[in-house]
Every structure is written in C-alpha cells, then in structure tokens.
Amino acid sequence: MIQLQDFRTARRLISPHMRVTPVFAIGKPDFGAGIHQGANVPELYLKLENLQVSGSFxxxxxxxxxxxxxxxxxxxxxxxxxxxxxxxxxxxxxxxxxxxxxxxxxxxxxxxxxxxxxxxxxxxxxxxxxxxxxxxxxxxxxxxxxxxxIHPFADPNVIAGQGTIALELLEQQADLDTLVIAVGGGGLISGVASAARMIRPGIRIVGVEPMGAPTLFESLKKNEVVALPAVNTAATSLAPRQSSALNVDLIGKNVDRIVLVSDDEMRNAAGWMWRELGLSVELSAAAGMAAVMQNRLGEGDMGKTGIIVCGTGTDGQ
Missing domain, CATH: 3.40.50.1100 (Rossmann fold)
Structure with a gap:
C-alpha cells in the first residue's frame, strides 16, 4: 500500500528536477451554443502539467x-x-x-x-x-x-511520482471539491487520487477515458484487470489494451467514477482550450475538459473542480 509519506518522499527527491506547474483559474466558462451551459458548469481550476519538463506529467x-x-x-x-x-x-x-x-x-x-x-x-x-x-x-x-x-503506470515509484501533483495542487488550491483526471494505463489517476484522498478525504475523483479505449471503465465494472480486444482512439497516450492489478486496486479504492468521451469531444475541447485560453494541448490533455463540456461528471454540484491538463500538443490548433 502506498502511504502519504511515499508521495512526500517522492516530492523531495524529484523537486530539484521538476517545475511547480501553475494553476489557471478560469471560473465558470461559457462553452458556446449547444454545449453544457448554466449554473451547473463548475468553477474550474486547471493544473498545467503541459508546462512540465518534457511536456507532460x-x-x-x-x-x-x-x-x-x-x-x-x-x-x-x-x-x-x-x-x-x-x-x-x-x-x-x-x-x-x-x-x-x-x-x-x-x-x-x-x-x-x-x-x-x-x-x-x-x-x-x-x-x-x-x-x-x-x-x-x-x-x-x-x-x-x-x-x-521503467513501467509507465504499474510501478509504485512511478505512481508516487505522479501523485506529487496532488500535493502541489492542494497547496495551490486547498478548497477543491472535485478532481478530473485523464486515464490511460492508470498511473496518473492512481497516484493523484490516492494522495488527494489522504489529504482531503471528501474530495470527489472522476476519471476520463476515451470511448475507444475504456480499459479502466471495463476493469472497474468487473473488479479485475480486463484486456480489451482492440483499441480505437486517436488519443493513443490513453490507449493501452489493459492496465494492471495494482492500478485497478488503487483506482477502485479512490476514484468515484470513470466516464467516457469521444475523440471528437476531446478534439472540440482541445480546440476550445486553444481559442479561448491559449493552451496548446494534445487530445489526452483535453479529456477532462471534454467531460465537463459534455456534462458527464455526475449528478449534483461538482463545486470547485480541478482538471489536470496532462500534456502539451497541437491537437486543438
């Protein structure tokens, strides 16, 4: 089991080599005609890991x-x-x-x-x-x-490193009610959700996967590692055919729900982020915004909502 101290130790170890990425508060945005509108749009805070060294978290x-x-x-x-x-x-x-x-x-x-x-x-x-x-x-x-x-997601040290984002983010914006996190193999959400829940137990965690690669969505439904027969998404950084028992376990314990978005929805979100915010991101980094724009986070008020913008790219341009 990964402990809070593991995330703190990882932070001390990697901090000389990493950037403390900024949080961009954008309020309750107007997404335009035909897209999620009104009072239910949450107040959004973007953790800009697209500005991290190497271009991603x-x-x-x-x-x-x-x-x-x-x-x-x-x-x-x-x-x-x-x-x-x-x-x-x-x-x-x-x-x-x-x-x-x-x-x-x-x-x-x-x-x-x-x-x-x-x-x-x-x-x-x-x-x-x-x-x-x-x-x-x-x-x-x-x-x-x-x-x-070095495994990209099924490694406790990798997970601890990714979870350092939660330590930073909850210092920068301590009153977040919801975190929205893109999901591929599950290393990012395993680390961030685990650390965030240890710091702020009541925080809501929502994962977002492509419809063409619902690896963790299917695994959590069956409470076991599911290998997809195929993947079909342009968001290839979110597209392993299967995750691992370690990630499925951590996500099952710490994540409230996983929702799905289409490639077109991610592409539209990436375009909106470029036009309206000047953020140049890849499809995977627009997954969280796509889920907000399509009103897929769940019922009720999401409150102050943090989205991890996980990687740079030009998919919105």
Whole structure:
C-alpha cells in the first residue's frame, strides 16, 4: 500500500528536477451554443502539467523511478515502452542522470511524437501495433541487456511520482471539491487520487477515458484487470489494451467514477482550450475538459473542480 509519506518522499527527491506547474483559474466558462451551459458548469481550476519538463506529467514518475534505482543498475541505462509522453519523461531522467536510454513505441504513436523523440537523438524503436506489444519488446530488451525497465503506470515509484501533483495542487488550491483526471494505463489517476484522498478525504475523483479505449471503465465494472480486444482512439497516450492489478486496486479504492468521451469531444475541447485560453494541448490533455463540456461528471454540484491538463500538443490548433 502506498502511504502519504511515499508521495512526500517522492516530492523531495524529484523537486530539484521538476517545475511547480501553475494553476489557471478560469471560473465558470461559457462553452458556446449547444454545449453544457448554466449554473451547473463548475468553477474550474486547471493544473498545467503541459508546462512540465518534457511536456507532460510523465516526467515526475519517470524521475522518481530512476532515482530509486540502485546506482549500479541505473548506470546500465533505462528502457521503456511509451505512447510518447512517458518516453520523453524517461529520456529526461536519463539525461539528468547521464545514463543511456532506449524507447520502444507502437506504430500507432502520432507521427509528431515519433519525430520529437527521434530528434532528441536517443535510440527509438517502433514495434507492434499498440502499446502492449511495444511493452513486451521493451521488457525483452531489458532482460537481454540489463538495462532498467521503467513501467509507465504499474510501478509504485512511478505512481508516487505522479501523485506529487496532488500535493502541489492542494497547496495551490486547498478548497477543491472535485478532481478530473485523464486515464490511460492508470498511473496518473492512481497516484493523484490516492494522495488527494489522504489529504482531503471528501474530495470527489472522476476519471476520463476515451470511448475507444475504456480499459479502466471495463476493469472497474468487473473488479479485475480486463484486456480489451482492440483499441480505437486517436488519443493513443490513453490507449493501452489493459492496465494492471495494482492500478485497478488503487483506482477502485479512490476514484468515484470513470466516464467516457469521444475523440471528437476531446478534439472540440482541445480546440476550445486553444481559442479561448491559449493552451496548446494534445487530445489526452483535453479529456477532462471534454467531460465537463459534455456534462458527464455526475449528478449534483461538482463545486470547485480541478482538471489536470496532462500534456502539451497541437491537437486543438
């Protein structure tokens, strides 16, 4: 079981290498004709992890995992499989620590992310149609070479690193009633929901997944890890075919509900965030706003609502 002290320790460990990202208060926005309107629109506070080093929150978990490795293990290098953002986070950790790195990507990774990773000058391999297949290749490479494998979500140190967002956010805006968090494999929501509930037990937590990759939605319905037969979403950073028992357990204990949004709804939300707020984000980072715009958070007053804007991108432009 991850304890509050684990998140505090992770924060101390990674803070020299991370940014304290700002919170952007936008009140109760007018989304325009035909979109969720009126008194039920919550008061919104955006945690801008799109401004984090490497472009997303993933840098936190990757750095915490890398710093928790024994030095002799770390010196052999880091390897992972990623939809893009975790790869950039692991590259950042490797650069800070001065060790080799190799990133495996599935072929459905958006081309701009592949180009960004390759431009960084590290060893990048495209393997498999989806993340799960790239992940098998990454683990095999770790076994063959002795490089340290860093899982993007099913690792307590990664989860503790991602959960440091909750510590920051609830210092910056202590009176939040609801947190809205995009869900892929579940590392972000596992960490943030667990830490937030320890600090503020009554806070409501809502996860948001793509309709084309309802991995945790289906797993929580059955209270077990469910492997989807296929995924079908352009939000590839939210699209593993399955999560893990660790994440399903933490999410089941700490998250009130998981809701689904379509790719078009995320795309519209990303466009609104660019036009109205000047925020350049990827589809996954617009998932939470899409859920608000479509009035999917649940019944009743959501109160002061924090949305984690998890990654930069140009999907709204």
């Amino acid at each position: 993933k840098a936190r978990g990757a750095m915490n995992a890398a710093l928790n490795l024994d030095d002799d293990v770390r010196q052999k290098g880091l390897v992972t499989a990623s939809g893009g953002n975790h790869g950039m986070g692991v590259i950042n950790a490797a650069r800070v620590l001065g060790v080799p790195v190799k990133i495996f990507l599935p072929t459905n990774t958006p081309k701009p992310k592949v180009a960004k990773l390759r431009k960084s000058g590290v060893d990048v391999a495209l393997v498999g149609a989806v993340w799960d297949e790239a992940n098998h290749a990454a683990m095999a490479h770790a076994r063959e070479t002795g490089m340290a494998y």
